[in-house]
Amino acid sequence: MKTLKVKELQSQSEIREAFPIIRQLRTHLDEDTYLELVIDAQKNDSYKMFALYDNKKMVAVTGFKPMITLYYGRFVWVCDLVTDHQLRSKGYGEKLLTFVHKWAREKKYESVALSSGLQRTDAHHFYEDRMDYDKVSYVFKTSIND
Template sequence: MTSPLHNFIPSVLDLADTSLRPLDSTHDLCSAFPVMQQLRPHLTSEADFVSRIERMRVEGYRLIGAYDLGVLVALAGYRLQENLVYGAFLYVDDLVTAEAQRGGQWGSRLLQALERLARASGCARLVLDTGLANARAQRFYFREGLLTGALRFQKQFDTP
């Protein structure tokens, strides 16, 4: 069963920042691949990336891109979700700024847009994960007003 949260897709007006827009088309996804690959180097090809995004969209995954003079410089992948721990929340899967553009407040602008989207969608919080060893990202998130709220445990399996 699909949650009503999955059906909400922002328009440009919802984002309130004219440099940001949803990445919906296959062309948009292809242009996002080089930026996303900086965060997710295990992505092997543009086709693999587009295929994964299309599968994840069924579960509500969406991308927002940040543009500087018509060039994609940063992006955020997110999902509107609900669980018994948080209630309705916006989960940030991916947040990346192209290396040459870092320090330009693009990540901050994307997080602000995601917060507006979460609030407009009735979410009680915005949630994201980062690696325990990723001190730079942790400092950035603290500066943006995010606080630690959980410690995630995982078990990795060998897959064919």
């Protein structure tokens, strides 16, 4: 029997356990930088990290934060959502993103938003077709380092 469980990752060892999966999405990060960023974001930016386990094996990870802006109002921003590449198309991403929706609803947030890299067309189909997300904007970025 399949046993799926969502668990918040809070300890350093739990956060480290998620690194091999997160690394599949955030390829620019080494483990120490990743750990430092997650701990800093949890402490200073209300960042939440959850993992989906199937029979005690971590299969997908999400990181999100509750936010308030004039554009979206009270919402949850999904910063990271990734299923282990060997286990994709098994419904794990849908299960974990549905968990984020439930979390947001229970905490009285009005919506859930995210951005996805332009090259990630499979992810775009997932968000639009399976999860009923609307494409509402482009995200722009510039570096401010000299």
